[in-house]
Amino acid sequence: MRDLNEADIEALAIGAAILGTGGGGSPYIAKLRCQQALRRGERIRLIALEELDDDSLVMTLGGIGAPTVSIEKLAEGGEGLRALRAQEAFAGRQVTALMSSEIGGGNALEPMITAAAADLPVVDADGCGRAFPEMQMTTTSIYGHHSTPAALADEHGNVVLFQKAVSEVWYERLARSCVVTMGGSATGAEAPMSGRHAKRAAVPATVSQAINIGRLVLRANREHVSAIPLICAEEAGVHLIDAKIVDLKRHLRGGFAVGEIALEGIGAHAGSRASVVFQNEFLTFERDGTVEVCVPDLIVILDVDTGHAISTDLLRYGQRVAILALPCHDLLRTPEALAVVGPRAFGLEGTEFRPLPPRPVPVQSLSILPEESP
Secondary structure (H helix, E strand, O other): OEEOOHHHHHHHHHHHHHHOOOOOOOOHHHHHHHHHHHHOOOOOEEEOHHHOOOOOEEEEEEEEEOHHHHHHOOOOOOHHHHHHHHHHHHHOOOOOEEEEOOOOHHHHOHHHHHHHHHOOOEEEEEOOOOOOOOOOOOHHHHOOOOOOOEEEEOOOOOEEEEOOOOOHHHHHHHHHHHHHHOOOEEEEEOOOEEHHHHHHHOEEOHHHHHHHHHHHHHHHHHHOOOOHHHHHHHHOOEEEEEEEEEEEEEEEEOOEEEEEEEEEEOHHHOOOEEEEEEEOEEEEEEEOOEEEEEOOOEEEEEEOOOOOEOOHHHOOOOOEEEEEEEOOOHHHOOHHHHHHHOHHHHOOOOOOOOOOOOOOOOOOOOOOOOOOOO
16 A cells, blocks of 8 residues: 555546546546645555455445536535445445546546545556446446445535446436436445455556556656657557547537547648547547547547647647557456447447457556656
8 A cells, every 4th residue: 555645646637537538527626636635634545456355345436427517517526425425324334445436537536535535545446447438337347246326426415325226227327317417427436345356357556557657748748758659658559640630529418428520640640531439438440431449448639749638528620639549458358348348339330349459568556657856
């Protein structure tokens, strides 16, 4: 176990935005709240999966809703703690540790705000290894955990308890309807799982992974070099294209930000035409009529100059971007997982998942690169 500091949180926000593949919500406000908690003397402790006892109770927690809503609708700050306490009161048991439901975007940091307030550790793992738009799309659910009873809290003080859903898909539907009524965003806490299940089904070391990616981007910015090759080398990624956004279609549908961007290659990629389809997160990258990368592998859109992530809500006509593909974790590549998070789960009929080569050396828990002096 180790304590995170403000520099760790800064790097985590950058890396989590990249792993968010366009979604997960903006990490900016959550980053500020985490840093504010540290300045108040609260602790944000990171615990490795292997440090958990088998009978410990691990609760996933995160924001629910469309990323575009979170820009204008600020959280009150205590939603996660209210959802946690509602869960504990209903179960009659205290939670041992919190874990992000998805490492992507602001959801990497949401559990840390609540953990600091409740003096609980945060597990160096998550349920996606990226971000996904729907709540049943987690490895913990795919491999047998039931999310209900679950609690949903909004900024007004409302707390809704879902005692039982007959399936994970039904929980997603019911919770999504409630979130729409709550204004398009809320914070959810799912039923606690055992440490044994977390060690078997969670994607390991993703907080460390995000911090390391963020440190690489910060180093590149200080040295005035491109972060793109550093990220690709660290994550076994592929630099697909540098391009300009020449068309953008985006709208809200059923609580999701959905749409498509059209791209024209620039620089070494001049003459190429490509497109990216998204539902909160980027789902497919197509070039010259061929889908080259698709979900669950990660499609990442970065500012071509800074290497910082551009999420679906911040896409704009005329932006110059670099698009990367990063391999997803093996837990997302099984037949059981592909049935839930593969292209057909998003209605992309006829699109076959052709996995990128896996990461040769997995990230180890708490293996965070040393902080460098500015």
